Amino acid sequence: MKxxxxxxxxxxxxLTIEMIDLDQPARNEVLIKTAFAxxxxxxxxxxxxxxxxxxxxxxxxxxxxxxxxxxxxVTYVKPGDHVITCVSVFCGECEYxxxxxxxxxxxxxxxxxxxxxxxxxxxxxxxxxPGNLSSFADHMLVHEHAVVKIRPDMPLDKAALIGxxxxxxxxxxxxxxxxxxxxxxAVTGMGGIGLSAINGAAxxxxxxxxxxxxxxxxxxxxxxxxxxxxxxxxxVDPVKEIRAMTDGGVDYSFECVxxxxxxxxxxxxxxxxxxATVIGMMPVGMRFELSGAEILGEKRIQGCAMGSNRFRTDxxxxxxxxxxxxxxxxxxxxxxxxxxxxxEAYAELxxxxxARQVIAF
Amino acid sequence: MKxxxxxxxxxxxxLTIEMIDLDQPARNEVLIKTAFAxxxxxxxxxxxxxxxxxxxxxxxxxxxxxxxxxxxxVTYVKPGDHVITCVSVFCGECEYxxxxxxxxxxxxxxxxxxxxxxxxxxxxxxxxxPGNLSSFADHMLVHEHAVVKIRPDMPLDKAALIGxxxxxxxxxxxxxxxxxxxxxxAVTGMGGIGLSAINGAAxxxxxxxxxxxxxxxxxxxxxxxxxxxxxxxxxVDPVKEIRAMTDGGVDYSFECVxxxxxxxxxxxxxxxxxxATVIGMMPVGMRFELSGAEILGEKRIQGCAMGSNRFRTDxxxxxxxxxxxxxxxxxxxxxxxxxxxxxEAYAELxxxxxARQVIAF
Numbered sequence: 001m002k003x004x005x006x007x008x009x010x011x012x013x014x015l016t017i018e019m020i021d022l023d024q025p026a027r028n029e030v031l032i033k034t035a036f037a038x039x040x041x042x043x044x045x046x047x048x049x050x051x052x053x054x055x056x057x058x059x060x061x062x063x064x065x066x067x068x069x070x071x072x073x074v075t076y077v078k079p080g081d082h083v084i085t086c087v088s089v090f091c092g093e094c095e096y097x098x099x100x101x102x103x104x105x106x107x108x109x110x111x112x113x114x115x116x117x118x119x120x121x122x123x124x125x126x127x128x129x130p131g132n133l134s135s136f137a138d139h140m141l142v143h144e145h146a147v148v149k150i151r152p153d154m155p156l157d158k159a160a161l162i163g164x165x166x167x168x169x170x171x172x173x174x175x176x177x178x179x180x181x182x183x184x185x186a187v188t189g190m191g192g193i194g195l196s197a198i199n200g201a202a203x204x205x206x207x208x209x210x211x212x213x214x215x216x217x218x219x220x221x222x223x224x225x226x227x228x229x230x231x232x233x234x235x236v237d238p239v240k241e242i243r244a245m246t247d248g249g250v251d252y253s254f255e256c257v258x259x260x261x262x263x264x265x266x267x268x269x270x271x272x273x274x275x276a277t278v279i280g281m282m283p284v285g286m287r288f289e290l291s292g293a294e295i296l297g298e299k300r301i302q303g304c305a306m307g308s309n310r311f312r313t314d315x316x317x318x319x320x321x322x323x324x325x326x327x328x329x330x331x332x333x334x335x336x337x338x339x340x341x342x343x344e345a346y347a348e349l350x351x352x353x354x355a356r357q358v359i360a361f
Numbered sequence: 362m363k364x365x366x367x368x369x370x371x372x373x374x375x376l377t378i379e380m381i382d383l384d385q386p387a388r389n390e391v392l393i394k395t396a397f398a399x400x401x402x403x404x405x406x407x408x409x410x411x412x413x414x415x416x417x418x419x420x421x422x423x424x425x426x427x428x429x430x431x432x433x434x435v436t437y438v439k440p441g442d443h444v445i446t447c448v449s450v451f452c453g454e455c456e457y458x459x460x461x462x463x464x465x466x467x468x469x470x471x472x473x474x475x476x477x478x479x480x481x482x483x484x485x486x487x488x489x490x491p492g493n494l495s496s497f498a499d500h501m502l503v504h505e506h507a508v509v510k511i512r513p514d515m516p517l518d519k520a521a522l523i524g525x526x527x528x529x530x531x532x533x534x535x536x537x538x539x540x541x542x543x544x545x546x547a548v549t550g551m552g553g554i555g556l557s558a559i560n561g562a563a564x565x566x567x568x569x570x571x572x573x574x575x576x577x578x579x580x581x582x583x584x585x586x587x588x589x590x591x592x593x594x595x596x597v598d599p600v601k602e603i604r605a606m607t608d609g610g611v612d613y614s615f616e617c618v619x620x621x622x623x624x625x626x627x628x629x630x631x632x633x634x635x636x637a638t639v640i641g642m643m644p645v646g647m648r649f650e651l652s653g654a655e656i657l658g659e660k661r662i663q664g665c666a667m668g669s670n671r672f673r674t675d676x677x678x679x680x681x682x683x684x685x686x687x688x689x690x691x692x693x694x695x696x697x698x699x700x701x702x703x704x705e706a707y708a709e710l711x712x713x714x715x716a717r718q719v720i721a722f
Contacts, residue, residue, distance in 0.1 A: 281657070
């Protein structure tokens, strides 16, 4: 079948809107009519060539939709079901999947790039499927382990955000770091993931939640998500400031930017025995430096892959949090655009002044 | 009272044996007749000026002894009790002590340097008490929270090792990293701490325990402590070797050297989702570099302070492990020396070819 998609032909060039071809669902696949796709920062890294990607390809990995058709073996969803897509498809058979760490699964069994024949093409040229999804298209053909079924009364624009930013930011707080009630938390970078981490810390009952950003105007937004304090990193040294505010450092920090400086600062702003969680997608080859003397105070730094999430367990929980008014997804969506406006939407994102835009199909 | 001690007058000079003065026990203090003191690598760092220390002073922090006298408020021990000393004295009142992380306590309440008047002096000049102990002396005057009482049938030479190397290495496995049965473990550096970590991993039921050292002759010793494999880091790249041996990396690595290169290697030899624990005492100002892409595979690196130990709970357990034949302390002691031979003992240690020497008083 045909689908309308935003195609990346090579880095540093605008995406172009094209009609692409999708195959029929194989036995374990699901065809989805895309409802919404988030304009997420990690795709910008691909467009800017910071991570290599085989081209042409269709990016996009934070989406929601309605099931149109399923392969012969699929029983988990049926046509008409509402779903959130998962950028981390799980195999359900490996050590990671079977120990509650499915976001670490790298099994080729469910990976799109490994599937032969390819599932999508442009003018007869097979295309890989980045993130196993390719959400910048009005239809998606994905593995059944790349979808999570949600209740039909959940608005699909908010649901799309749960596909990446929310799962990652809230999951980092709940699952990667396991923040306890009453503890102190600092979050650097008030994009979709950072605001989700703030929101997750508020739901988890953190005692003090400090938002850090270089754009002072994000203070109010951060506070609406649950931040108790805001530090303007363009005006003060955030490490000094946070150490002073918290008598030596926070229990938990979350880095949601992906820069050497912010990773190092996130480690330095935790107290003895504290834990820094690195979420921001860092450019290929990026390295960061830590102090030996500091780490010996039982400081910990750890990476986070998709919020250490258990997709089919956790995404419906996030939906429930939204429906109860605890997850502030209405505030997170700063604008809606059409697929044709995708290049402008990314130009906006790059300025760093918007929270999360979604593409409406 | 008078005590015979090895005094450091300044870095890079031999210690000299002198008669020093100890005060009478204050209300919460314990006077100990030292039985044995370990020749531990961290004191070498002080002697070589890598960490600044006020001089003159008496080093030594891994010791056992017999209680001679106690202050008026002390009820935990009485004269005649056998004790192990703790380099991390605990206050019993702070957030860390009261959350099971007493090795992170930095409360001044129990710290020797903070005590006025000073507890020891040389020719009328007050001396600080490094590590709150100063074990290179035939008597020690310490805070009651710096001792753990042990059963009297435990040999005191082996008991001394529990004061630092064993508590740190075994504790890093049990408490800091929480190694599970069947998991894969790699330990870099086969000194007292590294051998203890190997031994701890064996007691914890690790499935594969890989010892790494640049001295190939340590292979047999490591295996006696429980290592299943040995990697000679002077002959091969330990990261490549371990990744090949374990299909991508170990679950847990332990760094027991304290060098930039070995810290970085310890991080790189863990698998996706793995955990590196840094124990080795690093020189002041030492920094290490990690790869952003690697940490995002949910890798974790954390420091370890005295094995995250709960001294009064854990040290008697270690004694029991020794008495049951599980903790191989007999193998760890490579030689006995007198206090007068301390400079020669450190020269031996520096060569890297001995496991653990103890000073017998």
